[in-house]
Amino acid sequence: MADRDHLADHRLELIMSELSARGECRTRQLAQQFQLSEMTVRRDLAELETRGLLRRVHGGAVILNRDVEYARRLELASAQKQQVGRAATRLLKSGQTVYLDAGTTACEMARAIGQGLPQVTHLNIVTHGISIATELAGRTPYHLQLIGGEVYQNALSTVGPVALAQIADLKIDLFFMGAGGVDATQGWSNSNHVEAVIKRAVIARSKSVCAICDSAKWGQQSFAPILPLAGLRRWIVDRGLAREGVEAARVAAITLTYAEDL
Incomplete structure (x- = not known):
């Protein structure tokens, strides 16, 4: 269970890192980039949305707490x-x-x-x-x-x-x-x-x-x-x-x- 949780946390970090850089991402693009199923990506995006870090849109997600420009x-x-x-x-x-x-x-x-x-x-x-x-x-x-x-x-x-x-x-x-x-x-x-x-x-x-x-x-x-x-x-x-x-x-x-x- 601990290993599974660690892998899930790592996936969430990867997705948030990509969103921080781009501002928005498509589900299909994330699945291909990180070699995940689209179902897994959708589940991870849903988890991140519950944490208030992004908003899901049709086909992907947009970040909510993107860094303010320096x-x-x-x-x-x-x-x-x-x-x-x-x-x-x-x-x-x-x-x-x-x-x-x-x-x-x-x-x-x-x-x-x-x-x-x-x-x-x-x-x-x-x-x-x-x-x-x-x-x-x-x-x-x-x-x-x-x-x-x-x-x-x-x-x-x-x-x-x-x-x-x-x-x-x-x-x-x-x-x-x-x-x-x-x-x-x-x-x-x-x-x-x-x-x-x-x-x-x-x-x-x-x-x-x-x-x-x-x-x-x-x-x-x-x-x-x-x-x-x-x-x-x-x-x-x-x-x-x-x-x-x-x-x-x-x-x-x-x-x-x-x-x-x-």
């Missing part, structure tokens, strides 16, 4: 994201190798780094976020490495086999990780499979992981799981975090660091 998400960046991003820079120390995720909160962190960090004389910064690298290039004295690979345009990030191979060679002191959602049941999750794979690869090469997610992410479940709630030990968040989130973090032994206090 530039638009930056426009929508809240004051809380800015607070969290700036606060995260207070954890930086000279000599570290740090990895910045590709999300909008990490972009706020990059902007803060670009404004100068008097307490940090030398730093190695790695990222697969193209906008993160753009924010930092030419604005800091620190060593900057942009991971190569295929460009995932919805997030302006690099993904795929080349990116994963480069990440596998890294030794990271601290990973500043973003997420599309976090709750006590699913843990940390992301809205697309390709980014979740990158995050898990970075986690595997990191001594420590710090979540940088504003309070609005609490109680949200995105499609692709990253790691369980207790899979990291520190979360920088604003004081708008709901009481349930505070309690869940306590149970999971996560240290909450409030952005307003840094």
